[in-house]
Amino acid sequence: MSSRVTTPPVDIDGIVACFKNSIMRARSEEDVRVWVSRCIEELILKPLGIMQVGKYEYTLISGARVDALYGHVVIEYKAPGKLSTQSDIQRAREQVIKYITQEAGNKAEYARYLGVIISDKIAFVKYDQRTDTWILRGPYDIRREAIVKFVEALRGLRRKPLDVEHLLSDFGPKSEVTIKLVRAFYDMIISLKDDSRAKLLFSDWMRLFRQATGYRPEELEELPKLASEYGIQGSVNYDALIFSIHTFYALLLKLIAAEITYLYGGGKFYRSYIAELDDAYSKGGLDELKRTLQELESGGIFKRLLSIENFLEGDYFSWYLDVFDKNLADLIAELARQLSDYEIATPQLEPEFARDLLKRLYQNLVPSDLRHRLGEFYTPDWLANYLLDEVGLSFENLNKIGEEDPLKPLNIRVLDPACGSGTFLVLYISRLRRYAEEHYLTDMLLRYVLDNVVGFDLNPLAVLTARTNYLLAVADLLAYSTGTVEIPIYLADSIMVEKQGKM
Template identity: 45%
Template sequence: MKKYITGEAGSVEFYPYYLGVVFDGHTIAFVRYWKGSFRTIGPLSFNEESLEYLLDAIRGLTRKPLEAETLLKDFGPKSEIAHRALKAFYNSLEHPKSERIELLFEDWRRIFSQVCSYTPEKLKKLAKFYGFENADPEKLTFALHTYYTLLMKLIVSEIVSVLSVGLASSILTRLHESYLNSSESLRFVLEEELEEGGLFRQLGIRNFLEADYFAWYLEEWNEEIAEAVHEMVRKLMDYEPSTVEQTPERVEDLFKRLYQNLVPREIRHSLGEYFTPDWLAELTLEEAGYDGNPDMRVLDPACGSGTFLVLAIKRAREWALEHWGVSADAQTELLEKITKNIVGIDLNPLAVLASKANYLIALGKLIRYRTGDVTIPVYLADSITVSTKTSARGGKRIALKTVAGEFEVPLEIIENGLVDKVFEAIEDGLRRNYSPGKFVAYLYTYKLKGRKFSQDTEDALKELYKKLYQLEQEGKDRIWTRVLRNAFAPLTLGKFDLVVGNPPWINWESLPESYRELTKPLWQYYGLEKGSGKGMGRVKRDMAMLFVARTFDRYLKPGGRLAFLVPFTLFKTQAGAGFRKFLTYGRRREPKIPVKLLRVHDLVTLYPFEGATTRTGLLVIEKTEKTEFPVPLIVWNWPDSKGADVEATLEDVRKKAKIHQLVFIPIEEGKPESPWMMTTEKAYEGIKKALGSSEYRAYEGVLTALNGVYWVRILQDVGGGKVLIENLWDVGKKKVKKVRRIVEKDLLYPLVRGRDHNRWHVEDSGIYILVLHDPETGKPLLEEKLQVDYPLTYEYLVDFKKELEIRSIHKLWGKGNPFYSVYDIGEYTFRPYKVVWKYVAGKISGKAEFSTAVMAYKDDEYLGQKMMIPNEKIMLVPLENENEAHYLSAVLNSTITQLIVASYTIETQISTHVLNNVKVPTFDPSTPTHIELAELSKKAHEVAREKYKLLDELKVLKASLKGKRGKEREAIKAKIEELNEKIAETEEKLRKIEAEIDRKVAELYGITKEELKEIERLYEVLME
């Protein structure tokens, strides 16, 4: 059959458009080509079901397959349909006829600001992308979400028609025919069958469309909207909905792929939106221990478009097929268990609808086996926050704030699982125009069958009903009862065996102030706000930490397991200190929460989120006992810088990645809040001998907070102790005006930046820094002295006085200081020798590439012998003695120290804390090993100087190749080859010196040869 298809198709791009059928009168099989290989379905018994498959397949060959790539051509951002619909929706939002639309839009803004770190500024890029240059970016985003959700609704409704064969005809056909009658007829069918859920109710699906912010366009209906919607319907009629059953792999997470392309990646990432690839979700489910048993309860509390839910359903269907077979009873039981036990929650209305759509598609023909109405267990709600209030009578109420007001629901209703019944009664009452008293009577009689509540609960229900009734009278209700029903769902879901997912990675500080205030008590409750360790970094708190603690506590059964994707930095940075403590001890106060961290995966170099360089980790915790160190750490190293393909399978990723078994151990014994080291138990036996605090102290380099004023180039020596300078006006985020001035050269110093630092060597930047501080004290020179002794320099600075005075750090710390003061400076800045290292060093890997160099005076062509000054991206240890400086540099450049730093520090935070964690013995000139290390460092600096000189020559030679031909080009290439050989020789010399340094430093700490060998091996693993 493969041979027939390849022969008939001719070219591989046409293979997917052919269907092979093998039939012997009793048994039938199908062959299709998809994603690089032929796939066989069957052999199957020839019966009604396999005949239906054949007929659907034949029909499908004449229509477009329902897959993301094809849909994007017709409905994507470059399509005429998308632009037409967006324009129609946006125009209506600009001048809405209904006050309810304004209310919906404002509440969408409220929720959208909580689910992502959005600002109108970020959304402007979206307006530009779609060609709406002067549009309101928030309204345009709301219009885009409306377009996307309508597209989803139309696709899903057509698919459901196929899945529930015999119960409904094509809704697309009915919509098309209604438009031919009149645009108002189209609006009526859209409202009744689609937006009000008529079709889905007919098919026994209760809640596909509820709490929907995006049906507003029906109230703003006009010819422009009607034409745009009809165009969407007409084009969708070209597609084959049975693709869902014919080739389900084509529609896996269909709506995630659509949204990924409707909103450009750069904009989604700036908003904190990252979609989980299937292989990563599979790994997470695997680590959680989910084998597909439908009796296990699984929750994704931040489900997004439903990736984890869809894959869990797939596993459940495979498990049931193996253990229960395919009988109708088995299918019915499976449907009931899936919809009871595989549950999702998300705060984003767009994500919830996409997740429900994907959930329905994943259920497939199981829908046919329902015995009653099916509820899709995906809820629009906040998984972590609950605002509790106490009434005058002492009754407990749960409150939800929206732009329509604050709504309170009695806790008694929630605890007794009566939320659905109460809100059904409220909807009935509003529709029938009941008074509050009549509503309560109706609730007791028809919904609760005579059951009564406390007086406080009854009063609260009347109060709630009154608010919703008032909104109904004002024409503002419609959605709020459904929003409330969803919002309180998390309180009624019970406990789960497994909690899985990819929680929001959003800085807490970037969320609205109201939401920060609402969540602040939770940070304190779980002990997550506590940080420790001076200089351990400035990373802000990430909401992922709170998500882990809160969902673990709130939803997990005793003995249950949580597997979440989290920022890997949480295991190393100061911001994660409280989180690490929670992972170790849980909550130790009453009520206690036991936590056992089972293992962590380091997935950083896999860069799993399509084009994003986020540092990804996977943690697995259980609600049992407490964490014991060492904790298993599985490190996945990717062989290239591109990272794993989002379309790869988990098997593909496993085959290509280098996987190493390591452990996590806190760098400070008995202090789990301290950063955790990535190590092996064998290597730890060696490096723990070097752990501890040094008497040496490190400082940050000079911070100007306005480099464009202080950083200059010297253009000319004009004599008389003066030079002509030009400021580097465009460096840094804040630009200043460009000027050329003559200034006194006494206050100029050679500048060293992070990029000028190399292992064993500091490059000449050719840039200078103005430092108007006394070298003896580090304090700023008095303004009077400056005016008298350095009038030209003072005049230059006065020209920038306004900009200098408004520097944030100057306003914060500069009270009483002259306007030209710089910060992070002291007498230590002017010491003759400094051991320096970069604050940022290494690729995005979660492991710092630490190295040092000794910096002293520079013989400068303009300034003579002058002290070199590092900027704030350079850390420094000030010293008076050259031998001591080289001794310290040798110890810090050893593989032993490099491993320690790489193991607990990320590459963007190699701060002064290094010497709080590496115990360097104080230099003693009478100790031979100390002197030997100092001499080895001097040799290393000398060889490195030679190496970088050769590299500079090489750079010049390579540049000279341009435009050269024949013998001249060959001569240059020969010189390049000669230089490369010399560079290789210097590198070999350096390796030998460094190997000797490693041996001497091991001797210094009492590290054995075997331990040193393991340390060197482990360092290679971390640097892969």
């Protein structure tokens, strides 16, 4: 991998101060535009190494004038106080939508744009392809969480968005790097010594996988097709093949989670975990890359930057470090190189977009017929939302519950005993976030979510996926944490009841 020039982290607190000072001095919309634009250029674009200069008072074909356009980020500035009434907010929203639709040219491009409205508050406007509606987030006070979202949008100007189509192209079952890594893992697994730690991890994973799915390879006629998709021929060890696919998917999950952790760790934007992995291999070779991956697989990154104690614990899919070699190092380096082209934080701009990404990727790595035979079915969002409403957890009902005591809805305990990828939990968290925003409780929301929104699953890969989705859903809230954090997704059999024996 080629080395890259290190760029300094973005100082979020400094940007917040610059925005606030600019707006305090401003007497007009023009003042806000001029002074906030300087903050953007000096404190965001330059540190991120983005050479793209904004287009100010940019005229669209229709003759409409956009205050500022940075690639696919459209900014509308307003004088202080001009986002204080519902009519002001609605007027600004409609202006931004008009600018985006005209700049995009056709509906297929709308989702690529983000509208930002900046006054003494900040709001975001985004098109949702699934519901064919425009979503308004905010207005928010000018504070760290809102500025992080804004910086993410600008940071994404130089990278691919983390969306399903791009992920499947680069990391789906037909991707060269996917096929090569799965085959490398497979070759290593079938060569493991019986008394090795890696073989013990594989065997224990197989025990849990059989228990969770009822897996019986002799009954699954879909397995030969799966082997051929990954170029594995002859007498195939299907247990090893499925474990190899799960190991690949788990590694990709952990790299994405580490990148999210770097975005939110320590109060500043760290450069990039992927870039650190790149530097480790470029400068220190095999041993340094292995050391860096060991910190990842032990959960050290998550503990060090976000104080998360249990993101990775006793992980079955770290076995490959016991047999790490030059070929595997090259392939993981190639995976990281492709992943470095992505703006990992894209889903954070609209948390609901994050839910489908990892789910859709796994659905394509393992054919649907085989997944269904193994009892793996994903709950569509519409059904999960319907069930949440039916059990009394609709947004409207949360508001009713909170009429007497605003904190009461946050104290509702929700357990999904077979949480899978975490669909129900993440959807419910999004409802709690909306409730907290509207009741000015965001700064205390994290602790209530972590205490009360819990999931169990018996499948190790499902647990890792759910923890990653949970992290995506709460990452920006972790700034409010004052102690250690435990993601409440647990590897557990919710059906088995322990019985007390007698001596």
